[in-house]
Amino acid sequence: MAFNVRDQIMCNRFDLICAIGIDGNILQVSEAAVPILGYDSKELEGTSFITHVHPRDQKKTGQYLEQIENGKTPKDFLENCLLQRNGAPVNLIWSFSWLEEDQAHFGIGRKTAEQSQTHQQLRKQEELHKALMESGADMFALVDPQGGILHCGGAVFRTLGYGLEELLGRNVLSFVHPEDQPRILDIFRQLSEEENTSVIEFRCKTASGNWVWVETIGRNQLQNPYINALVLSSREITERIYHREQLQQREQQFRALFENNPDMILVEDRNGNILEANPTFLDTLHLSKEEVVNRHQSEFLPPEVAPVCEQKLREAFEGNKVSCEIELPGGSGQKVILHLSKIPIVVGEEVMAVYAVLRDVSEVALAQRTIQKQASELKNVFESITDAFFAVDKHWNFIFINDQFRQLLNLSPGGDQLGKNLWDVFPEDLGGQFYRQYQYAMATGTTVHFEAFLEKLGAWLEVKAYPSEEGLSVYFSDITEQIKSRQELEKLSLVASKTSNGVMIADAEGRAEWINQAFTNITGYELEEVVGEFPLELLKGPETDGHVLDQMLEKLKLAQPVSEEVLNYCKNGEKIWLNLDITPVLDENGQIAKFITIQTDVTFRKEIEASQIKMTQDLFHQNRDLQQFTYIVSHNLRAPVANALGLADLLTKVDKTSDVFEQALANLKKSVFKLDTILRDLSLVLSIRDKQEVLEKEPVSLADICEQAWQNFQESLSGCGGSMRFDIETGLSVKADRAYLFSIFYNLISNAIKYRSDHRPLQIEVKAYHIPEGKTIIFSDNGTGFDQAKAGNNVFKLYKRFHTNKQGRGIGLYLVKTQVEAMGGKIAVESKLNEGTRFIITLS
Template identity: 25%
Template sequence: MKPNLNSEIIAVIATNNEGIIYQFNEGAEILLGYSASEMIGLKTVNSFLVDKEVKKFKKDIALKYNSKDSDFDPYKLLAKYNGYDARECTIVKKDGATFISLSTLTPLINESGKNIGFIRIIKNITNQKHIEAELLRKNQVLNSAEKITMMGNWQWNLITNDVTWSSNLYNIFEVHPNKKLTYDTYFSFVHPDDKALVTNSVEKSLNDKFFYDLLHRIKTTSGKTKTIQLLGELITDKAGNIIEIIGTCQDVTEQRMAEIKFKGLLESAPDAMVIVNELGNIQLINKQAEKLFGYHAEELINQPVEILIPQRYSHHTTHRKTFFETPKTREMGEGKELYGINKKGKEIPIQISLSPLKTEEGLLVSAAIRDITFQKKAENKILQANENLELLANKLTSQNIQLADFAHITSHNLRAPVSNLNSLLDFYKAAKSEEERTILFDKFETVINHLTLTLNTLIEALKTKDGRSKPMELLSFNDVLNKTKEILSGQILKTNTKIVCDFSEKPNIKYNKVYLESIFLNLVSNAIKYKSKDRTPEIFIQSVVEDGIEKLKFKDNGLGINLERHGHKVFGLNKVFHRHPEAKGVGLFMTKVQVESMGGTISVESVVNEGSTFNINFNK
C-alpha cells in the first residue's frame, strides 16, 4: 500500500523533445495516482496540467524571452536559452482531484550541448499554501483579536511605588493574583537582554513627562518568553509632578511571531519586496530591496514610494490611487518598459507585480520588483545581432545581385563577339586569296582586342553596386556604334547588314560606358539575329532631343514582334518570340534593366514582317 500524499514526496518526470514521458518515478505515481506503465511512452505532461495554466506558461516564456511569434514552442525557447521555469501550478490527479504544486521545469542538455528533453520536478505545496493564507489572515485580524483576549491594564503609583494589575495581566505574567506588586516585581520579569532597553525607556518617559510606547520581552514564572506591548499615560499633580502612570499591557507574542514569520517570508523572496500603504508611504522592505535600491530600511520607512521611481513617471501617483480603488493582483506596465531609480540616481530596468493586502490598519500593497538589467542586456545583444545579420543579409543580397548582373551581361555580351568570330572563321576558310585572309585576320585581331577590353571593363563594373553609382563619362554615340560594328563584323558581313546612323542632333551623352555599349550590342545583334529571309537587313539608329528628353531610336526591317500577343512580356527574362537557335530571352531584359537603373525608360513599336523600333528615353 502506497503512503498517503504529503508535502515530502517529490515527483520527477522526464520527457523527450516531443513531450512524451520516458521517466515517471515513484513519487510521481503517489502524487498523481498514475502508474509508470500508464504514462511512460504514452502520455505527455499536458495530460495532468490545466490548459489555462499551460497557456499562461507559454505567455510567460514569450514575455521572458521577448518572443513575438504566436506559434512558438515555449519548451524549445526555454531550451534555446538554457533557462528554467519554476512556478506554482494546479495538478490534476488520475481520479480528477487537484492539488497545488511547485513545479520546476529544466531542459536536459547532453555533453554536446544539445537539448534532449526536459525534466519536471513537482512538489505538493497545498498545505504550505493553506498555512501561508492562514498566516496572512491572522496577520490581518491579530490586533483586534488580541485586544479582546490578551490585554490587561496596570497602574503604577510613583508616590508609594505600588503597582496594580488587572486579572488578565496576572495571566500574561503567570503570577498568582495574591502576590503584592511593585515596579520591581514587573522589572524582575523583564528579559535579561531587554532590561537596559526598559530602564532607558522609563527614565526617558519620566524625564520628558511623556510615555513612550515600549515593546519588550519578559520571562514568565514558568520560564516562557513572551513579548509585550506597553502603552501608557502620565498623571501629574497641580505642580506638574508625575504621581501616577496608567496604561495597558498586551501580550503580542503571537503577533510578534507572525511578524517574524512574515518578515522571514519577505526576506526569503527572490525579488525585492516593497510594501506600501494607501498614502503611498513605504511600510516595509526586504534585504533584496535594500540591495537593489541602495538604501537602508530606516531610510525608506514612511517615505513616499515615488522616491524609488524616476521623475518622468510623474503620473505614477494617479495610477497608484486608481489601483487602491480597484485592487487586484496584476503585473504593472505590461508591454511597457519600467524603470526604478536607486540612491545614486541610476535607473534600473525592472518588472513589477502588485498584490493587495488587507489589514486592520487599511489596505496595503505588496510590490515584487525584479531587476531585469541582465535580461535587457541580453535583449539588446539579440537586437544588435539581428541588426548585424540584417546588414549582412542586405550586403550579401546586393553582392548576389551584382554577381547575377555580371553573369548575365558577361554571358550575353560575350556571345555576340564569339558568334562573330565563328562567322569570320567561316569567311577565312572560304577565302581564295592570301590578301583576303590577311584582311580577315586583321578583323580577327580587332574582334579579339574588343573581346579582351569587354572582359576587363565588365570586371571593373562588378565593383559598383547599382546603375546610379557606376562611373559616368562623356561618350560618343558614333564611337560606341563603330565598336559594336567591329565586334559584330563577321555577322554583318555574313548577312550583308546595312547600318545607317544619324547622331547629328545629339552626338554625345554622359552615361555609363559598360551599359551603353551593352545596349548597342544587344539591340544591333538582335536586329541581325531576327532579320527577315525576304530582304537584306537594314538598321537605322538616330539620337534626338524631344521636349528636353534625350532619346535614342533603333529601327530595323526584321521579323517584327506580335505586340498584341507578346507585348506584355517583350522585356521579360527568358522570353523569346521567334524560333532561333541562339534565342535566350536575356538581351532585351538586360537592356531594360540597364536603361531603368540609369533613370531612363525603353519601349518598342513593331509590326509583324515589317520590323521594330526600340525607343530609349535617357531621362524621364
C-alpha cells in the first residue's frame, strides 16, 4: 500500500511526522526521528510503531489509534512516552487523523516539557475543583440582583434533582415556598445594596415536587469583575429542622408531663437544693414555688428519712437510676409510704441534675406485703407446677389441686377433694408403685422421678415428687404415646432384623443407632462400623448427587418423610443404587426422636433403565444422522455438480484449441475432484450413522477445511464485494469428522453471504487457537444479525428462521449444532441486529 507525503513535510526537523499502516507498522517517518529518537527514518520504516512506545503507554496508545480508526474523535490529544535508541524515554504529544483512502494513521508528535507540566498542573487544579464541587454536600449558584440564575453547581443536581437546563435563566424565587418569598426578596435587596453576608433558612421545591429546607449563605460579589453576581452557597438542613421541631415538641411534652403529673416531682442539684417543683408537690405540701425553690430537700423530710434520700441522691449523680420506699407519719397514726425514684439528668457525659419522683404507694405497698407473705408460703408449690399438679400436707391431705390434674383424672371442677386424704381418694394405689415412691420421698426428703402405669386412667404417667416441710408437691404428665412409640420401635427392631431390606434406626441428630443384617449384606458395613455415623455421609461417593442429599436433609429437618433413589457406595467401593425411605418418629411434643430408614437395592432396575435410555439415544442419533445426510446430499453437492454441469456445457461450445477450453477443462477437473471429495465424505457420514454414534474422528487441518469451503464461495463473495479473512494458528488441527467440519463451515459462510448487510461490504473472519479445553473457532461476520433476545432458545432449532426477507428453510444452524455436538464439541452464538453475528465453537 503506497502512502504519498510531500518531501518538504517529511523534512521537518522539529515535529515527528509519521504514517502508520492498518497493521500498526510505520510506513513513513520524518527526519525529526534522528534528533528526537536517535533513529534514521529508514531504520523505523517497516517496524511496529507500538514497539517504540514505553510499555506503560502501549495499551493507551493502541486504544487511541483504534478510536481514530473507528471514526471517533477523542476529546484530548494523545500524550505518551517513546523510547530512544539508547533506551531513554521522551514524552510526546500527538495529533492523529485517519486517512481512509490510504487506510493509514497520519500523526504529528511534538516533544512536551514545561508546556505539558503547565497543562497538567492546570488540568489537576480543574479536576480538583470539579471533584470538590461535585462531591461536596454544598450547592452553589451565581444569581443576578433580581434573583435570575446565571450558574449553578456542586450538589444542586443531586439534592434537588433538576437538570442544568431546568435551572439556568430561572428566578430563584420560583423554587422558594410562597410563605418564604417575601423574606427572601428583602434579603436579596440588602445583598444587592451592601457588601455583606447573610445566612437564611427557607423551603425549596425539588424536581419531584417535595419541599426541603435549605440554609443559604449569600455574598455580594457584584463588584468583582470576574464574578459580577451574588454568590449563594446552600446546604440541605431538612433533617436538622425536623430534629429541632422534634426537640421543641419534646420540650413541650415534657413540660406538660411535669406540670400535670399526678406524682410529686422535684429537680435537685448535686447539693440537694431544689431547682424546680411541679404543682402536685406544691399542692400536697400547700406551699408556693417561691417557698420551695432553692431550699434543701432535707427541710421537707423527717430527720430519719433525710440520710437515705441524700445517699440515693449521691448514687444518682454517679449516673445510676435508684429507687426506694420511705415512710412518713400520716394522720390518725397511720404511716404514708412513698416510692422515691431518683433519675439522673445527663447532658453529654455529665450528670447535671436529678429528678426526684415521689408516689404515694401506701395502699399498694400494704397489698404487696400481704401478697408476698402468701406467696412465700406457696412458693415451693407454685415453682413445681408444670403440667398436672397436686400438693398434700404431712398427713397426706390435699392442700392444692390444679385444673390440669382434675381434667386428667376426670375430677369435677367444683369437687371437694381439697382437705381429703390422698389414699381415700385413690384407695386402689395403696401398696402400689405410686404409694411406695411417695412414701419414700416423704420419709427421706428425696425427690423422686419415675414412670408408672395408672390403672384408673389406663395411661402411662411420668411423675416427679418434691418433698418439703409442708408436705409433698407432685406433678406429672401423660407419656402414653411416648411409651407406645418406644414399644413400637422395639417391635420394629424385631421385625427389621428378619427382613431382606436394609433397615437403620438413627437418633434425632441422624446418627445411626442400629442396623439389621440385611443392611450389612447390602453395604458390607457391620454394626460397630455404623453406630454413631451419619449414614448419608457414610455411603456417599464421588458420583453421589450432593444436591439430592441436601434436599433430603432439608425435608428431614422439617420432620417430613423422604423417599429418594440415590447412588451410594458399598464398603468395598462398589456402586449401588438404593431406594431410601426415611421416616421421622416424633415424641409427644412433636419433636423428632428417631429416624427409621428402609433401604431397597434397585441397582438392577436402574441398569435396565439406563439401557433403555441408551437405546432411545441411539434411535435419536440415527434419526438425526439421517437428517444430516439428507441435507448434505441436497445442499453440499449442489455447488460442485452445478459447476461441473456448467463447465461441461461450456466445453461443447468452445474451440478445443482455445485457452478458454483448457481453462474450462481444468476447472471441470477441479469441480469433479471437489465432487469426489464430498462423495467420499458422504460415505463416511453413512458409515458414522451405521455405527450408531461410534464416530471415527481424525486429525483435520482447520486451514485446509476453511480453504476448501471458501473456494466454493469465491464467486459469490466477489459478486457482493465481500471478503474473508483467516487468522488460524499454523498447523492447528482438530480431531473431527472431515465431512461434518466442512459442512459446518459451508453452512456458516453460506448464511453470512445470504444475510449480509446492504449498507456495508461483507467481512467474514475466522479465528482459531488453542485453549486449555481444546481448540476454539470463532466465525464472525458484519451482516444484518438478528435479535438474540427475541430468538431466545430457538436459534439452533430445526426450521426456525429469523429473517422474513430472505429465503431459507431454517435447517442450516440446526445441522451446524448437531454436527458440532456429534463430534463432542460445543457451540454458542452472539448476535446484534444490524451489527453482525459471531459463532464460538469449541472442539477437542
